[in-house]
Amino acid sequence: MQHSMIWMSTAHPGGGEQKYIDDAFNKGRLFAFGENKDGFEADLEHYLGNGNYVAALNSGTAAIHLALILMGVGPGDEVICQSLTFAASANPIVYLGATPVFVGSEPQTWNICPDALETAIKNRIAAGKKPKAIIAVHLYGMPYKVKEVHEISAKYGVPVLEDSAEALGSTYFGQKCGTFGDIAVLSFNGNKIITTSSGGAIVCKNPDDKKKALYFATQAKDPVPHYQHSSVGYNYSMSNILAGIGRGQMEVLEDRILKRRQNNIFYRDLFEALPVATVFSSFDEKGFYSNYWLTVAVFKREGDNILLMEHLRKENIESRPVFKPLHLQPVFKQSLYFGNEVAENIYNSGLCLPSGSNFTDAERERVAESIYRWYKENP
């Protein structure tokens, strides 16, 4: 008998999503503005805490694009970006005619390495190309080294765009991820910890930036009665229907964080009993509290991650390699890279395992049994 598919990370409804959607329908508010959009923004502002202003957008990628615009990035500029991340972290740099400069990872959080970051900034300043921004990512939910990265940002006067797409619910010494950057972004794509099926948000430090983000997100209309535009705008606002999903999801966020963290414990136990891999990461004891959006295992024997992935796929269990570092991507092969081989080694040995908040006990057993069986057959 073929088992049903176990996915790595899927949408998990369960709050009052339908109620908010129905309300928008009943009122005929099928727009990219309205009560749900305002309500979702207010929920996020409340969750993140004082001093943060949130604009809900139609994707995390759109949020990064607008954040770079607010930071003044334009043609010919350079922007530093963590190499070990999803391509969406860097693509908007190219949309703007700017050039990404990639920086490697440190082994503790897997995120942007402060030493390599400083080397990169010094090198680019010496070349007369002072970077316009630093895109730092909380990969798989693990906070980057906030203190070190932001000290370098302040020292050289290069602002940080905090890519918190995977880290809603993570904290760094008690402060929520998404509140550290000069501007931050969130994603509510269907595979993230909570979702609007597709969506994102930009987190600003002042109401003015939020206003500007919403202005660019709604076609940059000048405040006059006729259609007049003094800038190029975008159609990036979040739909009022999808924002209704977001409001419902906010009601269950705490539960979703706990479930993902329990998955991580499950895999730690598994790979303690079967010591073929180590589970990323044990760094959260030091104030780095991850939502463990995805749990990643790093295999000790070369090639096991890919062979095991193929075995699991045959058993209808989805797993995936770690993101291929962006400086190794064909599309970015001309780019500068500052860093060592940490990111590449993680890519070569890591495997993302089923980590959804809807991962059941029976499914966990299936995954464990399948991994044990493969190692019995391939000792």
Ligand SMILES: *Cc1c(COP(=O)(O)O)cnc(C)c1O
């Ligand atoms: C998902 C993701 C994005 C992009 O978000 P979308 O909502 O899918 O556009 C950006 N950066 C990282 C690190 C992500 O994981």
